[in-house]
Amino acid sequence: MNAVIIEDETAAVGSLKAILSQNTMMPVEVVAELESIEESVTYFHNYPQPDIIFMDIHLADGSAFKIFEQVEIAAPVIFTTAYDEYALQAFQVSSIDYLLKPITLISLERALGKLRLFSPEERLAHIRRTNDTIQGRHVIKSLLIMLTDKFYPLQVEDILYFYTMNEKVTAYTSDGKLHPVDRTLDALGDQLDEKHFFRANRQFIISRKAIKDIDLWFGSRLSVNLTLPIPERIIISKTKTPVFKKWILMEE
Incomplete structure (x- = not known):
C-alpha cells in the first residue's frame, strides 16, 4: 500500500x-x-x-x-x-x-x-x-462565552486576538475586555475566517485589524506589534514568515 x-x-x-x-x-x-x-x-x-x-x-x-x-x-x-x-x-x-x-x-x-x-x-x-x-464547513460569526453563572454572545468581529496559556484560551476585544473561550486555538483556527485572522504561533491567533506594525527579527523571523498590550511578544517563525506576508497583503 x-x-x-x-x-x-x-x-x-x-x-x-x-x-x-x-x-x-x-x-x-x-x-x-x-x-x-x-x-x-x-x-x-x-x-x-x-x-x-x-x-x-x-x-x-x-x-x-x-x-x-x-x-x-x-x-x-x-x-x-x-x-x-x-x-x-x-x-x-x-x-x-x-x-x-x-x-x-x-x-x-x-x-x-x-x-x-x-x-x-x-x-x-x-x-x-x-x-x-x-x-460543508462554515465560518463562525460569534462565540458563546461562559462565566460562572451566565452565558453571553461575543461577536468575532470585535476580537483583536486570541491567546493561550496553561491550556486556557482568552479572547481580547477592542474595548479592552478579556473573555474566556472554551475552545482550543486549533479548533478556532479551523472555524475563523482566514481572511481576517492568522495563526501566528502556538500562543496567538491575531486579527488583521489589530496589527500596528511588524519588526524584522532574528533568524529571518518577524515580530508583530498590535494596537493594544499583549502578554508576550508575537513571533512569526521563519517557516511561517512568507505565509504571513502573503496573508497581510491579501485583500479583505
Whole structure:
C-alpha cells in the first residue's frame, strides 16, 4: 500500500514512518512527504493518488482542509492531530479515522485495520463523505462565552486576538475586555475566517485589524506589534514568515 504523509514537523514524520514500518496489519510504503498546503496541491496535480493519506490538520501555511478546496482528493484520509476528538467534532463523520499524537502502534493498526475492512464501494463512499464534510464547513460569526453563572454572545468581529496559556484560551476585544473561550486555538483556527485572522504561533491567533506594525527579527523571523498590550511578544517563525506576508497583503 502506497502512502503520502502531509506533516510539517520533521520529528512527527519520522515517528509516523517508524511506526508504519513496525505495523503488522499491512505493508505501507511512503511515496511522498509533504510539508505544506502549496506543496500538497502541486503534488496531487502532478502525481497519482496514493492508497492512503496521513494528513496533519494544522500545517505551517494554514489548515490542511484548504487542500480539499484546491484539488480533488481521491484517496482515503486518516487525520493526525495533537488534540482530542473535541477539536474534530465539526469535521468528523463515522468513516473518517484520526490518530492522536503521539501516535502509537496500537492506534495506527486500528486505523489500518478499519481501512482494510472497507470494500471498494465503502472506500469510495468514505472519500466522498470526507470531501463533503470538509466542503460543508462554515465560518463562525460569534462565540458563546461562559462565566460562572451566565452565558453571553461575543461577536468575532470585535476580537483583536486570541491567546493561550496553561491550556486556557482568552479572547481580547477592542474595548479592552478579556473573555474566556472554551475552545482550543486549533479548533478556532479551523472555524475563523482566514481572511481576517492568522495563526501566528502556538500562543496567538491575531486579527488583521489589530496589527500596528511588524519588526524584522532574528533568524529571518518577524515580530508583530498590535494596537493594544499583549502578554508576550508575537513571533512569526521563519517557516511561517512568507505565509504571513502573503496573508497581510491579501485583500479583505
